[in-house]
Structure formats: C-alpha cells, structure tokens
Amino acid sequence: DAGVTxxxxxLIKTRGQQVTLRCSPKSxxxxxxxxxxxxxxxxxxxxxxxxxxxxxxxxxxxRFSGHQFPNYSSELNVNALLLGDSxxxxxxxxxxxxxxxxxxxxxxxxxxx
Amino acid sequence: AQSVAQPEDQVxxxxxxxLTVKCTYSVSGNPYLFWYVQYxxxxxxxxxxxxxxxxxxxxxxxxxxxxNKSQTSFHLKKPxxxxxxxxxxxxAVRSPNRLAFGKGNQVVVIP
Numbered sequence: 523d524a525g526v527t528x529x530x531x532x533l534i535k536t537r538g539q540q541v542t543l544r545c546s547p548k549s550x551x552x553x554x555x556x557x558x559x560x561x562x563x564x565x566x567x568x569x570x571x572x573x574x575x576x577x578x579x580x581x582x583x584x585r586f587s588g589h590q591f592p593n594y595s596s597e598l599n600v601n602a603l604l605l606g607d608s609x610x611x612x613x614x615x616x617x618x619x620x621x622x623x624x625x626x627x628x629x630x631x632x633x634x635x
Numbered sequence: 636a637q638s639v640a641q642p643e644d645q646v647x648x649x650x651x652x653x654l655t656v657k658c659t660y661s662v663s664g665n666p667y668l669f670w671y672v673q674y675x676x677x678x679x680x681x682x683x684x685x686x687x688x689x690x691x692x693x694x695x696x697x698x699x700x701x702x703n704k705s706q707t708s709f710h711l712k713k714p715x716x717x718x719x720x721x722x723x724x725x726x727a728v729r730s731p732n733r734l735a736f737g738k739g740n741q742v743v744v745i746p
Contacts, residue, residue: 526678555733564725564736565679578732612678619732622686623669626678 524549526627528613534633535603543598543630547615554596555624556588557612565612571596572619600632608634637662637730639709641737649745654716656740658709658726667729668709670700673739674722682724685709696720716744 527546535541547554553572557565567580571590590596594615600607610631614624639660648654660666667686671679683694690702700711711724721744727734 562738564727564738565734567733567735570733580733614679622667622729623681623684624679624734625681626671628676628678631676 526613526615526625528611528627528630530630531628532631532633534635536635537603537605539603539634540599540601541603541632543600543611543613543632544595545598545613545615545627546595547613548625551615551617551625552594553616553619554590554594555614555616556596556598557614558582559610559612559629561609568598570619577619603634605634608632637666637728637735639668639726639728639735639737641724641726641740643740645741645743647743647745648716650718651715654711654713654720654742654744656711656724656726656742658711658737660707660709660726660728662728662730666709668700668702669727669729669734670694670698670709670711671725671727671736672696672722673725679725682711716742718744718746720744 529544555570556568559565568582570578574590585601587599610629612629613627669684670682673679683692685692685702693699724740726737
C-alpha cells in the first residue's frame with residue numbers, strides 16, 4: 523500500500539519564477555492538505571482540497587494556489603517566488619475533511635535563490 | 636484560535652532514561668491533540684492522538700502521552716529512551732479541519 527508520494531523531492535528556483543509541486547495521496551484517501559515548513563519551524567497550513575475544491579485556506583497570499591484532480595492527487599503552485607518561499611512543502615492526506623490522523627509525504631524541498 | 640505551545644527547544648536525555656517532551660494547549664471546546672515525529676529530511680510520522688476517553692494514550696514505538704485538562708497539557712513520554720528516538724517532535728491540535736502545529740522540540744538521546 524503506497525503512502526503519500528510527493529515530487530520532486532528537491533528543486534532550486536530563482537526569484538520571480540513559478541513552481542509546481544505534486545502529491546499523490548495514500549490509497550483510499552480523498553482529502554489533501556498542503557503545509558509549508560520553514561527551517562526550524564513547525565508546519566504551517568496552506569490549504570486543503572476535497573472534492574476538487576479548495577475548502578480551507580491558511581494565511582498565505584494568492585501567489586499560492588492549488589488543484590485537486592479526479593483521482594484525488596493534487597498540485598501546489600507558487601507564482602512570483604520570493605526568497606522567503608524557501609521551505610519544505612509537505613503534502614498530507616486523510617479520509618474526509620474532518621482532520622483526524624494525517625499521513626504525510628516526505629516533502630518537496632524548495633530553495634529560492 | 637486553537638494553538639499549542641512547546642516551551643523547550645531541545646531535550647537532552649541519556650539512553651535508557653525516561654523521556655518527556657512538553658506540550659500545552661489553548662482551545663475552545665474539547666481538544667483533539669496529536670503528536671508527530673520528524674526524522675532528518677523526512678516527512679512527519681504520526682505517533683498518537685487524544686480525542687476522548689482515557690487520559691493516558693498509547694502510541695507507536697513505545698510512546699505514550701498524558702492528557703491533563705486542569706493543566707491544559709499533553710506531554711509525550713517514553714519510559715526508556717533509545718538513541719534512535721533522536722528526532723524532532725511536534726505537538727498539534729485540530730483547529731478545525733486542519734492541524735495547528737507547535738514549533739517542535741529537538742530530542743537528543745545521548746548514548
């Protein structure tokens with residue numbers, strides 16, 4: 523049973539560029555949440571997708587957007603990258619929106635130069 | 636808003652000694668509390684959760700946590716620490732339909 527898979531694992535971008543991160547949820551899960559973890563910090567909630575719609579959003583600007591596909595996989599897009607966007611981006615999946623136990627992927631480490 | 640606090644940055648403990656990682660919470664209503672562990676360059680792994688019921692919750696890898704309503708605490712414990720327990724530990728609260736994490740505690744188990 524595959525767990526949550528994320529790609530790419532590492533990437534380097536320059537300021538102003540755009541990035542797309544991908545996530546496949548654990549088998550049987552229909553809800554995907556994205557978190558940003560800056561160095562030395564706890565994960566911060568970006569948004570949650572359920573039934574292909576953004577259901578909840580944390581305190582992140584509109585430069586952060588996402589999508590969920592019919593197979594429940596998800597993408598996180600960040601436009602106009604800033605140095606401060608450098609972080610580990612974690613995808614978490616669950617069954618249903620009512621967050622119980624979240625299953626996390628290994629993360630995508632983004633470095634913005 | 637629901638939140639948790641982890642007052643210590645780092646916890647050092649000798650191998651074989653008891654390990655405690657502290658967490659306090661601030662919620663309106665009944666708290667749903669979680670502990671996760673993160674190894675270097677890895678995602679977060681679920682350890683245990685408290686929703687209701689017994690105040691002592693048992694989880695993975697020999698960890699347990701004690702829910703204390705009067706002290707608004709949810710401390711993580713392990714009776715005998717292993718070197719392999721060295722990692723970053725996060726307390727979290729459901730807030731709602733998302734998890735709000737603490738800043739994390741680095742645990743160092745000294746051989």
